[in-house]
Amino acid sequence: MTPKRKRLWLLLGSMGVLGAALALVLVSLSDNLVFFYSPTQVAEKSLPPDRRFRLGGLVEPGSVTKEDQGQVTRFRVTDTRRSIEVVYRGLLPDLFREGQGVVTEGSLSAGGVFLAREVLAKHDETYMPPEVAKALKDAGHWRDGAKK
Amino acid sequence: MIPELGHFALILALCVALVQGTVPLYGAARGEPALMALGRMAALAQLALVGVAFAALTHAYLTSDFTVANVVANSHSAKPMLYKFTGVWGNHEGSMLLWTLILALFGAAVAAFGENLPETLRARVLAIQALLGVGFLAFLLFTSNPFERVFPPPADGNGLNPLLQDPGLAFHPPLLYLGYVGFSVAYAFAVAALIEGRVDAAWARWVRPWTLAAWCFLTLGIALGSWWAYYILGWGGFWFWDPVENASLMPWLAGTALLHSAIVVEKRDALKSWTVLLAILAFSLSLLGTFLVRSGVLTSVHAFAQDPARGLYILAFLLAVTGGGLGLYAWRAPALKPGGLFQPVSREGGLILNNLLLSTLAVAVLLGTLYPLFLDLLTGEKVSVGPPFFNATFVPICAPLFAALCVGPFLSWKRSDLWPALRRLQIAFAVSVAAALIAAFAIDGRSTLAAIAFGFGVWLILGTLAGALDRVAGGAGAMQRLRRLPRAFIGMSIAHAGLGVVVLGCVGAGAWNLEAMRAMKHGDRMSFAGYEFTLRGVEEVPGPNWIAERATLEVTRGGAPFTTLRPERRLFTVQRRLIAETAIQTNLVRDLYATLGESDGQGAWVVRLYFNPLAPWIWLGAAFCALGGFVSLTDRRLRVGAPSRRRTVLPPAAQPAE
Numbered sequence: 004m005t006p007k008r009k010r011l012w013l014l015l016g017s018m019g020v021l022g023a024a025l026a027l028v029l030v031s032l033s034d035n036l037v038f039f040y041s042p043t044q045v046a047e048k049s050l051p052p053d054r055r056f057r058l059g060g061l062v063e064p065g066s067v068t069k070e071d072q073g074q075v076t077r078f079r080v081t082d083t084r085r086s087i088e089v090v091y092r093g094l095l096p097d098l099f100r101e102g103q104g105v106v107t108e109g110s111l112s113a114g115g116v117f118l119a120r121e122v123l124a125k126h127d128e129t130y131m132p133p134e135v136a137k138a139l140k141d142a143g144h145w146r147d148g149a150k151k
Numbered sequence: 152m153i154p155e156l157g158h159f160a161l162i163l164a165l166c167v168a169l170v171q172g173t174v175p176l177y178g179a180a181r182g183e184p185a186l187m188a189l190g191r192m193a194a195l196a197q198l199a200l201v202g203v204a205f206a207a208l209t210h211a212y213l214t215s216d217f218t219v220a221n222v223v224a225n226s227h228s229a230k231p232m233l234y235k236f237t238g239v240w241g242n243h244e245g246s247m248l249l250w251t252l253i254l255a256l257f258g259a260a261v262a263a264f265g266e267n268l269p270e271t272l273r274a275r276v277l278a279i280q281a282l283l284g285v286g287f288l289a290f291l292l293f294t295s296n297p298f299e300r301v302f303p304p305p306a307d308g309n310g311l312n313p314l315l316q317d318p319g320l321a322f323h324p325p326l327l328y329l330g331y332v333g334f335s336v337a338y339a340f341a342v343a344a345l346i347e348g349r350v351d352a353a354w355a356r357w358v359r360p361w362t363l364a365a366w367c368f369l370t371l372g373i374a375l376g377s378w379w380a381y382y383i384l385g386w387g388g389f390w391f392w393d394p395v396e397n398a399s400l401m402p403w404l405a406g407t408a409l410l411h412s413a414i415v416v417e418k419r420d421a422l423k424s425w426t427v428l429l430a431i432l433a434f435s436l437s438l439l440g441t442f443l444v445r446s447g448v449l450t451s452v453h454a455f456a457q458d459p460a461r462g463l464y465i466l467a468f469l470l471a472v473t474g475g476g477l478g479l480y481a482w483r484a485p486a487l488k489p490g491g492l493f494q495p496v497s498r499e500g501g502l503i504l505n506n507l508l509l510s511t512l513a514v515a516v517l518l519g520t521l522y523p524l525f526l527d528l529l530t531g532e533k534v535s536v537g538p539p540f541f542n543a544t545f546v547p548i549c550a551p552l553f554a555a556l557c558v559g560p561f562l563s564w565k566r567s568d569l570w571p572a573l574r575r576l577q578i579a580f581a582v583s584v585a586a587a588l589i590a591a592f593a594i595d596g597r598s599t600l601a602a603i604a605f606g607f608g609v610w611l612i613l614g615t616l617a618g619a620l621d622r623v624a625g626g627a628g629a630m631q632r633l634r635r636l637p638r639a640f641i642g643m644s645i646a647h648a649g650l651g652v653v654v655l656g657c658v659g660a661g662a663w664n665l666e667a668m669r670a671m672k673h674g675d676r677m678s679f680a681g682y683e684f685t686l687r688g689v690e691e692v693p694g695p696n697w698i699a700e701r702a703t704l705e706v707t708r709g710g711a712p713f714t715t716l717r718p719e720r721r722l723f724t725v726q727r728r729l730i731a732e733t734a735i736q737t738n739l740v741r742d743l744y745a746t747l748g749e750s751d752g753q754g755a756w757v758v759r760l761y762f763n764p765l766a767p768w769i770w771l772g773a774a775f776c777a778l779g780g781f782v783s784l785t786d787r788r789l790r791v792g793a794p795s796r797r798r799t800v801l802p803p804a805a806q807p808a809e
Contacts, residue, residue: 013495017507024511024548028518031543032536036522039533057535072670073751093668094385094748094759097729108537137533 037108041082041138045111052111058087058119059106059135067101080105080117082138091119104135154219157207158298164200164255165288167193171258171281175274179346187274194255194262194277197284201255205239205248208297212239218304221245221297227310227725229696237321238311243445243461244297246324250441251287253325253332257361258284261336268357275343276336283335286468294461310696310725319379327372327399331437333365334406338434341427342476345483350427355417358430360784362413366406367780373399374773385731385746387761389660389769392541397520398440404513405433408506415502419564420490422499425506427484431476436513438469443520494566501559508552515544546600553607553654556647557614561621579617583610594663601662604654611651619644642783649775652768659741659765666762668748670755680762682743683707684716689747689756697721699732702747702756706736718747718758742766 039057040048050056063086066079076095079086089107099105099122107119171193178186211219212235215228225242226235234241240249258280265273291297314320340358344350376399381389390396409429415422442465493499519536526534557579561572573580587606591599622640623633667679671686678684687703699719706713716734723730736743741764748757 009492010489013503016495017503020504020507021511024508025514027547028511028515028544031540032518032522035536035540035543036534037537039535057533069749069751072755073749073757074668074670094731094746094757097731 039106041135041141042080042085042087043082043138043141045087045117046085050111052113055108055110057106057108058089058117059104060086060138061135062099062101062103062105064101080107082141087115087117089117089119091122093122095122106135153207153210154216154298154300157204157211158296160200160203160207161288161292161298164197164204164251165285165292167197167200168281168284168288171197172278172285174278176278179271179274179278182271184270187270190274190277190281191262193281194258197281198255198259201248201252201288204298205252208245208248209236209239211298212236215308217306217308218300218302219297220299220301223301223305223308225311226308227696228307229725230311230316231695233318233321234311234316237315240324241311241315241321244291244295246328247287247291247295247445248297249325250328250332251284251291253328254280254284254287254335257332257336261339261361265357272340272343272347272354272357275346276339279339279342280335283339283472286471290461290464290468294464307725310723313697313721313723313726313728313730314383316696316723317379317383319375319382323372323375323379325372326368326375330365330367330369330372330406331399331402331440333361333368334402334430334434334437336361337365337409337430338472338476341430342479344427345479348483348486350416350423350487352417352420355413355426358426359410359413359417362406362409362430362433363780363784366403366410367777367784369399369403369406370773370777370780373403374770374777377773378770381766382733382735382744383730385733385759387660387664387666387744387763389657389766392519392536392538394520395444397516398443401513401516401520402433402436402440404509404516405429405436408509408513409433411502411505411509415499416490419493419499421493422503422506423490424480424484424487427487428480429506429510431473431480435469435473435476436517438465438472442466442469491565493564496562496569497567498559498562498564500567501555501562504555505552505559508548508555512545512548512552515548516541519544546604550607553611553650556611556650557618560615560618560643560647575621576614576617579610579613582613583607590658598662601658604662605658608651608654608658611654612648615644615647615651638786639783642779642781642786644779645782646776646779649772649777649779652772652775654772656765656768656770656772660763660769663765664761664763666760668757668759670751671758672755677758677760679760680743681708682713684745684758684760686756686758689750692719694721696725697723697730700747700750702745702758704734704745704758706743714743716743716745718745720747720749737767739767739771740765 037055037057039059040050042058042060045058058080060080060082063079063081066077066086068077069075070077075090075092077088077090078101079088089109091107106123107117108121108123109117109119112118171190175187175190175193178184178189208221210216211222212226213232215222215226215235217223221242221244225245226238230238238245240246258277261273261276261280265276268276337358340354340361344354373396376396377389380391381387409426412422412426412429416426442462445461445465491499519540522536523534526532557576558569558572561575562569583606586609587602590605591602595601619636619640622636623629665680667677669675669677671677673686673688676683676685683706685705685707687705689700689702692699692701699721701717701719704716704718706716714736716736718734719732721730721732722728731746731748734745741762744761744763746759748759750756
C-alpha cells in the first residue's frame with residue numbers, strides 16, 4: 004500500500020467507527036428524551052399513563068400534606084391556571100417549599116395523579132427554573148414574587 | 152480605599168494584557184527581539200496586578216467590608232473564617248476573578264519556566280495567553296465588577312449559600328479552574344504553532360506537561376465536586392449527568408485525548424494537525440462549560456442565578472476563541488507536514504483508537520447537553536436528557552475503550568503484532584471474566600451490565616499490572632529494571648489502574664447499593680444490610696451560623712455495638728434555609744450513609760439509609776489517576792526546564808520494540 008492509500012484506509016476506518024458511535028448516540032437520544040410540561044399543557048395533551056415527563060410550576064400554597072409518618076408527600080403543582088396533584092415518596096430536597104418553583108419527574112397514574120419519582124433540588128433559592136418561569140408566563144400570571 | 156485599589160489594579164492589568172497581546176506578536180512577525188522580550192515582563196506584571204486585585208477582594212471578605220456590594224450579597228459577619236475566605240470565589244464575580252488570576256498565573260509560569268522555548272514561539276504563546284486575559288478582564292470590568300460599592304452600607308450581609316459552606320466545595324472551584332485554565336496554555340501553544348506553521352516533537356514536549364498538569368487538576372476538581380454531591384445532596388448518588396457536571400466532563404474527555412495524541416506527536420511526529428485541533432477544542436470546551444454554568448441557559452440541578460448580558464458576552468467570547476482558533480486551523484493546518492507512517496496495529500493505531508473513542512464520548516456528552524437547548528430554540532419544546540441517555544451511550548463506547556486500554560501499552564511503535572500482546576494478557580483476561588461471573592452469581596445478580604462492568608474494572612487493574620510486570624519480571628536484574636522504569640511509564644500505570652478502581656467504585660455505588668427509608672420514633676429499631684439501626688433521639692445543637700437537629704443512630708451488628716451515625720438537619724439562621732448533613736461511616740470498602748428527613752411533629756423522623764459498597768473507590772481511583780499524572784509530570788523528559796535532554800539517555804527498557 005502506498006502511504007496515501009494507507010491514510011485513506013485509516014480515515015475510512017475512523018469514519019466507520021465514528022459513524023457507528025454517532026448512530027448509537029442519536030438512537031439513544033431519541034429514546035431518552037424527557038419532555039417538560041406545565042399543568043396546563045398536561046391537561047391539553049392528555050398524555051398516556053406511564054409516559055415519563057417533567058412537570059414544573061409552583062408548589063400551591065396550602066396544598067402540602069404528609070402521609071405515612073411523613074414519608075409520603077402530597078402537593079399540587081400549579082402554573083396559576085391549572086394544577087395537578089403530585090404524590091412523592093421520599094425525602095424532599097431542602098429547598099422544597101410552598102409557593103416556590105419546583106420541577107418533578109415521573110408519570111401520570113390512571114387516575115390523573117402525577118407520581119413523582121424525583122423532585123429536583125435547586126442550588127439557590129433565588130433561582131427560578133427557566134421552564135417554570137416560562138410556564139408561568141404562558142399562563143399569563145408571571146409573578147415577580149417567586150423570583151425574589 | 153482597598154477595593155478601589157483592586158479595581159484600579161484590574162484596569163491596569165487590562166492595559167498590560169492589551170500590550171502583551173499585541174506587541175510581542177508584532178515583534179515575532181518582524182523578528183524584533185526587544186519587542187518579543189516584552190511579553191515575559193508583561194506576563195509577570197499581569198500576574199502581580201491581578202494578584203493585587205484578588206488580594207483586595209479577599210481583604211474585603213475577611214474584614215467583612217459591607218460597603219462592597221459583592222461582599223454584602225455573599226458574606227455575613229457571623230460566617231466562619233474559612234468560608235469568609237472561600238466565599239471570595241463562591242459567587243459569580245469572585246469566581247471570574249479567580250479564573251483570571253489562574254490565567255495570569257499560567258501566563259507567568261510560561262514566561263518564567265519557558266527559558267528554552269524558541270523566542271518567537273514564546274512571544275506568540277504569551278501574546279495569545281494575554282489576549283485570552285483581555286477577554287476575561289474586560290468581562291470582569293464591564294459586566295461583573297467585584298469591587299462595586301453600595302451606599303449606604305447595610306449592617307450585615309446576606310450570607311453565603313449554605314450548600315457552599317462546606318470544605319469539599321470550598322476547594323472544588325480552584326481545582327476545577329486550574330484544570331480549565333490550564334488548557335488555555337495548550338490552546339495558546341496550538342495557535343502559536345499554527346501561526347508559525349510548525350509542529351514538531353519539541354513542540355509536543357513543551358505542550359504535554361501543561362496539558363498533563365491541567366488534566367490532573369481537572370481530575371481532582373471533578374472528583375471533589377462529585378464527592379461533594381455525594382455527601383451533601385443526600386441522595387446517595389455521585390454523578391447526576393447534570394449539565395454543570397457535563398460541562399466539566401467534556402474538557403476532561405478532550406484533554407485526556409489530547410494527552411494521548413501529544414505522545415504520538417512527540418514520539419513519532421505524526422497526528423500533528425489532529426493534536427493541534429484537540430488543543431483548540433479542549434480549551435473551547437472549557438469555555439463552553441463556563442458559558443453553560445454562568446449564563447444559566449440550561450436548567451441545572453445547581454445553576455447559579457443567571458444574567459443574560461453576561462451569558463451573551465461569554466458566548467461572543469467563546470465564538471471568538473473557538474471560531475478564531477478553528478479558522479486559523481482551517482487556514483494553516485494544511486501547511487503542517489504529515490509525519491511518520493505506521494501500520495494500523497501499532498502503538499500509534501492504539502492511541503488513535505483511544506482518541507476516536509474519547510472524542511466520541513465528548514461528542515455524546517456535548518449532544519446530550521446541548522440538544523435541549525437546540526430543541527427549545529427550534530420548536531419551543533422543553534426537554535431534558537437524563538441519565539438513561541448517558542448510560543446508553545457511555546457504556547457501549549467505554550467497553551471497547553477499556554478493552555483496548557490494556558492492550559495498547561504492549562504494542563510497539565510503527566508496526567506491531569496483536570497476538571503476542573494478547574498472549575501476555577491472558578491471565579488478566581481469565582481473571583477478569585471470572586470476576587464478572589462471580590459478580591453476577593455471587594455478589595449481586597440484579598444487573599448483568601454491572602457484572603460486566605465489574606469485570607472491565609478488574610481487567611483495567613490487572614491488565615495494567617500485567618503490563619508493568621512484563622517490563623520488570625523475567626530473570627535477573629528485575630530490581631534494576633524496576634528502578635529504571637521511566638516515571639512516565641509508572642505514572643501511566645498508576646493512572647490506568649486508577650481508572651479501573653473508579654469503574655469498580657461506580658459499579659458498587661451505582662448498581663449494588665441498598666436503600667431504605669422509614670419513619671422512626673425514639674427507640675425504634677430497623678434492620679438494614681446486615682446492620683441494626685436504633686434511633687436514640689434527636690437533639691438540638693447550635694453551630695456558628697446554624698442550629699441543627701441532630702439524630703443519634705446507634706448501629707449494631709449481630710448485637711455488638713458497631714458505630715454511631717449522627718445525621719443532621721441544619722437551619723442556617725441568616726438565610727432561613729435547611730440543609731441536610733449526611734452521616735457517613737466508611738471503611739474504604741463500603742459506606743454506611745444516613746440522612747435525616749422531616750419530623751411529622753409527633754415524634755417520628757424520616758430516616759433514609761444507604762449501603763454503598765465500594766463507593767469510596769470512586770474518589771480513591773480518581774486520586775490515583777491524578778497521582779499518576781503528577782508522577783508522569785516528574786519524568787525528566789517532560790520537565791519544562793529540560794525538554795530535549797531525554798532523547799539521548801533513554802534506557803532501552805523504555806521502548807522495547809524500537
